[in-house]
Amino acid sequence: MNKILFYGGGNIAQAIISGLLSAGFNKKLISFVDRNDSNRSKLSELGIKERNLKDKIDLVILCVKPKDISLALKEISSGFNNPKVLSLVAGVSSRKYLTAVHNIKLIRGMPNTSSEFRMGITALLNINASKKLYKDTKTLFKLVGITLDLKSENQINDFTGLIGSxxxxxxxxxxxxxxxxxxxxxxxxxxxxxxxxxxxxxxxxxxxxxxxxxxxxxxxxxxxxxxxxxxxxxxxxxxxxxxxxxxxxxxxxxxxxxxxx
Ligand SMILES: NC(=O)c1ccc[n+]([C@@H]2O[C@H](COP(=O)([O-])OP(=O)(O)OC[C@H]3O[C@@H](n4cnc5c(N)ncnc54)[C@H](OP(=O)(O)O)[C@@H]3O)[C@@H](O)[C@H]2O)c1
Known part of the structure; x- marks a missing residue:
């Protein structure tokens, strides 16, 4: 995986970023978009830069609350060409993304905050991404804990209740x-x-x-x-x-x- 961008830089993004940094992942390959000043300054303390529009992003990791998903998808739709997205958002089904964003390649994931200590548990479900993107995403999340391949969106909901929470x-x-x-x-x-x-x-x-x-x-x-x-x-x-x-x-x-x- 080359460049990754966290769209939403709150609790879960910060946990994963901290875990990635302690695993030795190069901070120059990470950037973020966030509207919340407090989260922006926490990320800048970690040495993470805001999105540079010139950067080609290999994976957008979507970490906004479910209530903010419509606006975020609108922004992603207008701000990226053929975006490759890993959504960590609970409870929003793939239908919504595929309808809202033209040519999106989507993986859904459900992590937990123990990623911060590289003891995370992340379930992943490939919706329509290439095998390579899915494999690279899995490799990325193995840096912060263990991963689990899911087969259906119902399983993501169960996993959210059991492990995300x-x-x-x-x-x-x-x-x-x-x-x-x-x-x-x-x-x-x-x-x-x-x-x-x-x-x-x-x-x-x-x-x-x-x-x-x-x-x-x-x-x-x-x-x-x-x-x-x-x-x-x-x-x-x-x-x-x-x-x-x-x-x-x-x-x-x-x-x-x-x-x-
Ligand atoms: N926290 C967990 O343990 C956990 C575990 C598994 C999955 N998740 C999933 O991860 C997602 C994020 O959870 P969280 O706890 O990290 O939330 P959070 O702490 O509220 O972080 C979300 C951040 O995204 C920002 N944001 C929202 N919409 C935006 C937009 N359009 N443009 C720029 N910034 C935007 C928010 O700003 P504002 O504060 O101004 O709204 C906030 O800073 C949720 O969907 C949740 O289901 C969380």
Whole structure:
């Protein structure tokens, strides 16, 4: 991939750009378009330049909110010839892009903010791009984490609810830990953050191993011990049932947004 342009330089663009830079991707090959002063200055602090109209762009990475898609497509339509676009926008189906932009070559993608630490998970779906463009896009996103090939737009909606939103579910769960740990650590926020990070990182390393999740639980729990008490309470509260319901609600919402667009 030569030159890439982020159209919309907010949260997800900044996460991906930070990940690319720490992977050694040349910042001179990245540029952006954004109307928000705060995001523009964050990107310029990272050393990323605004779009130079003379540059030939190999891939436009579209990162605006779904509500801003119509204007962005209008601008892309008038500002680029035969644009090659990777859209990271949730819930806007390919029909809209193909209708709005003449000769667009489109890939849809769904990343998450862990790309910032090169621990991202990006699902990709080739709509009508060449095999080469798809392969190059995949190679680019492998620099910031793992990639997954999807086969249909419905799968993108499910992936949005599960993984795009995924980090937020764990941040939410960690709020319970934070509250209890702060008391134990005399309000030392930085220590509590480190404890939570080690807890999550350790869990992450464990799930990569060959043991199943049940085996990992058994390795921590002992008969009539504290873990068993905690897990039994989770079982009687039907935590997995309600967590499953929450994941389904997010997947359902992603589909509704897609249907509305
Ligand atoms: N954040 C995530 O974790 C995540 C994960 C997966 C996918 N996504 C997808 O990524 C997209 C962006 O999300 P985000 O959280 O990065 O949003 P964001 O932080 O609001 O960033 C979007 C940026 O694009 C700018 N913008 C919008 N329309 C523009 C236009 N026509 N010309 C120039 N700049 C424009 C916005 O400016 P204003 O602030 O002035 O509107 C804002 O600076 C969404 O569609 C979302 O579904 C996000």
């Amino acid at each position: 995924g980090p937020a579910y764990f941040f939410y769960i960690l709020k319970s830990y934070e509250k209890l740990l702060l008391k134990m650590a005399d309000g030392d926020e930085s220590l509590v953050k480190s404890i939570m990070a080690n807890l999550m990182n350790g869990v992450g390393e464990s799930v990569k191993g060959k043991e199943s999740l049940d085996e990992l639980i058994s390795a921590v729990a002992s008969k009539k011990g504290t873990t068993e008490a905690g897990i039994n309470s989770m079982k009687s509260e039907k935590i997995t049932v309600s967590f499953n319901r929450s994941l389904k609600a997010a997947m359902k919402r992603a589909k509704e947004i897609a249907d509305e667009s």
